[in-house]
Amino acid sequence: MREVKDVKEVEEKIARVRLRLGGLSVPQLPLLPQPPSFPFLRRRFPDIRLAGACALIGVVLAFAPLHSAQTSMQPETPKPPDASSQLSHDLSGVWMQYPDGPAPGVPGMNAVDERFRPPFTPWGQARFDAAKPMQGPTAVAGQENAPTLHCDPDGPPRVLNLPNPFEIIQIPGRVFMFFELGHVWRTIWTDGRALPKDPDPSWLGYSVGKWEGDTFVVDTIGFNDKLWVDVYGSPRSDQMHLTERYRRLNHDTLELQITMDDPKAYTKVWANPPKLHKLEPAWEIAEWFCVIEEENAYSDTIRKPAGGISTSPK
Amino acid sequence: MSAQTGKPAKTQDADGPLSHDLSGVWMQYPQGDLPGTPGMNTVNERYRPPLTPWGQARLDSARPLVGPKAVPGEENSPTLRCDPDGPPKLLNHPNPFEIVQIPGRMLMFFEEQHIWRTIWADGRPLPKDPDPSYLGYAVGKWEGDTFVVETIGFNDKDWADAYGDPRSEQTHLTERYRRLNHDTLELQVTIDDPKSYTKPWVSPPKLHKLEPGWEIAEWFCAVEEDKAYDDVVRKPAGVAPESNKK
Numbered sequence: 188m189r190e191v192k193d194v195k196e197v198e199e200k201i202a203r204v205r206l207r208l209g210g211l212s213v214p215q216l217p218l219l220p221q222p223p224s225f226p227f228l229r230r231r232f233p234d235i236r237l238a239g240a241c242a243l244i245g246v247v248l249a250f251a252p253l254h255s256a257q258t259s260m261q262p263e264t265p266k267p268p269d270a271s272s273q274l275s276h277d278l279s280g281v282w283m284q285y286p287d288g289p290a291p292g293v294p295g296m297n298a299v300d301e302r303f304r305p306p307f308t309p310w311g312q313a314r315f316d317a318a319k320p321m322q323g324p325t326a327v328a329g330q331e332n333a334p335t336l337h338c339d340p341d342g343p344p345r346v347l348n349l350p351n352p353f354e355i356i357q358i359p360g361r362v363f364m365f366f367e368l369g370h371v372w373r374t375i376w377t378d379g380r381a382l383p384k385d386p387d388p389s390w391l392g393y394s395v396g397k398w399e400g401d402t403f404v405v406d407t408i409g410f411n412d413k414l415w416v417d418v419y420g421s422p423r424s425d426q427m428h429l430t431e432r433y434r435r436l437n438h439d440t441l442e443l444q445i446t447m448d449d450p451k452a453y454t455k456v457w458a459n460p461p462k463l464h465k466l467e468p469a470w471e472i473a474e475w476f477c478v479i480e481e482e483n484a485y486s487d488t489i490r491k492p493a494g495g496i497s498t499s500p501k
Numbered sequence: 502m503s504a505q506t507g508k509p510a511k512t513q514d515a516d517g518p519l520s521h522d523l524s525g526v527w528m529q530y531p532q533g534d535l536p537g538t539p540g541m542n543t544v545n546e547r548y549r550p551p552l553t554p555w556g557q558a559r560l561d562s563a564r565p566l567v568g569p570k571a572v573p574g575e576e577n578s579p580t581l582r583c584d585p586d587g588p589p590k591l592l593n594h595p596n597p598f599e600i601v602q603i604p605g606r607m608l609m610f611f612e613e614q615h616i617w618r619t620i621w622a623d624g625r626p627l628p629k630d631p632d633p634s635y636l637g638y639a640v641g642k643w644e645g646d647t648f649v650v651e652t653i654g655f656n657d658k659d660w661a662d663a664y665g666d667p668r669s670e671q672t673h674l675t676e677r678y679r680r681l682n683h684d685t686l687e688l689q690v691t692i693d694d695p696k697s698y699t700k701p702w703v704s705p706p707k708l709h710k711l712e713p714g715w716e717i718a719e720w721f722c723a724v725e726e727d728k729a730y731d732d733v734v735r736k737p738a739g740v741a742p743e744s745n746k747k
Binding site for chain 2 (some may be wrong): 236268337338339356358363365370372374390391397413471472474476478479480
């Protein structure tokens with residue numbers, strides 16, 4: 188059991204994870220096959236450094252309070268707080284996944300990428316076997332038991348995986364994420380607090396974030412085991428330590444790389460390739476709640492593979 | 502600025518002496534329907550105007566969990582199947598909310614059901630024909646020291662309070678917030694819903710206390726958990742569920 192006992196252990200655990208990942212530097216992850224459209228995106232945004240430098244001017248103006256709060260402990264120096272900073276530290280905006288999902292033209296569904304899933308533990312395998320997803324190879328029409336079907340709340344990392352936009356808002360000490368799916372919002376504490384020692388299991392977990400160079404690193408623990416990590420039924424246990432790494436590659440592009448360390452469900456750390464998101468400056472997050480009655484009708488007629496008959500004619 | 506009157510300079514806020522910063526976690530004072538209970542009277546049933554026939558029919562079909570109309574075993578509150586809660590009922594629950602102000606927007610985070618709501622404060626008008634929704638479409642602006650929030654575009658699926666009073670899609674909700682002092686937020690709610698009520702429903706102002714040490718916790722409505730909770734605690738009949746889950 189690798190339970191979180193104190194902050195130091197958490198930090199050591201993160202260090203271990205990094206070690207296992209070979210000092211995770213996302214763009215250079217060598218073993219990751221890139222989705223077909225990825226090279227296209229690279230061609231389209233060849234000079235991320237220039238764009239990042241331009242964006243940096245904006246972030247200094249727009250987020251001076253946040254930035255100075257982070258550096259207030261450091262002695263005054265004439266140079267920028269982080270001399271290596273090239274990319275913007277302003278992640279705010281409405282973001283939508285690029286259409287490089289599992290199927291051509293489909294966004295989402297691979298920020299958590301099943302192709303990179305490590306072997307299950309026996310517990311994880313039992314959970315996975317019990318899951319009856321609505322899509323994928325293990326889907327069985329008429330037997331679907333996704334938590335979504337009874338409108339259970341969605342949480343990370345699954346909520347990051349669905350093909351729907353989210354908005355990021357940064358205020359001093361906190362980053363908010365607003366997901367259109369399920370109208371879910373989450374808080375990432377950036378006031379320097381440590382992860383809690385013994386958090387109550389929850390749908391969203393407890394998140395803290397900090398900047399490591401140009402990467403905003405979010406660590407989350409304290410999940411319950413009621414939610415899946417993806418739409419295919421891969422489990423999430425209460426021992427999961429989730430790490431999200433965000434980088435604003437240029438003004439229009441946000442990169443997200445997800446790593447899951449869940450020793451109860453998986454025999455190894457599950458590291459996913461980075462997924463790109465596009466800024467949608469004109470979008471506003473709409474109201475989309477999961478409502479049981481509507482959901483049942485929608486599921487029966489559209490979402491379930493069998494595409495059955497609506498149960499409650501009105 | 503103060504040259505004309507010769508008085509000492511006022512606070513930098515030229516509009517008045519009260520703060521225009523509403524941010525913080527707020528909790529109702531314990532002056533609810535029952536002594537010592539908070540909430541349940543921001544929308545105050547004692548001030549409810551007469552119902553229209555449509556409104557009366559809706560109220561008659563409602564089976565609330567609380568109040569004189571509650572019938573054990575027949576409850577049909579939307580909350581029981583975890584339907585989303587919206588204003589004004591959301592403001593009426595005895596649970597804290599947090600206000601965050603950012604340029605162009607005011608955000609409200611409710612502990613109840615983990616709901617967030619956007620109030621646009623960038624000068625945009627109310628939309629002309631919004632889609633009906635649980636939260637409605639809200640815009641806000643300062644009138645003197647009062648932050649006035651106008652909301653339209655509701656659906657008629659949520660109640661206006663815990664007693665089953667209806668909320669139609671014609672509801673025009675007005676909330677008036679004033680920060681009376683550092684620790685106290687006043688909220689006055691007016692419901693203008695001509696489809697449900699024969700007159701505007703004007704509730705008296707309700708006070709909220711700043712809770713600087715609080716953080717909004719995660720409280721989602723999940724059907725399975727909610728059913729167990731309802732059966733044991735919330736329904737008046739209080740019957741234990743048959744399945745004894747751990």
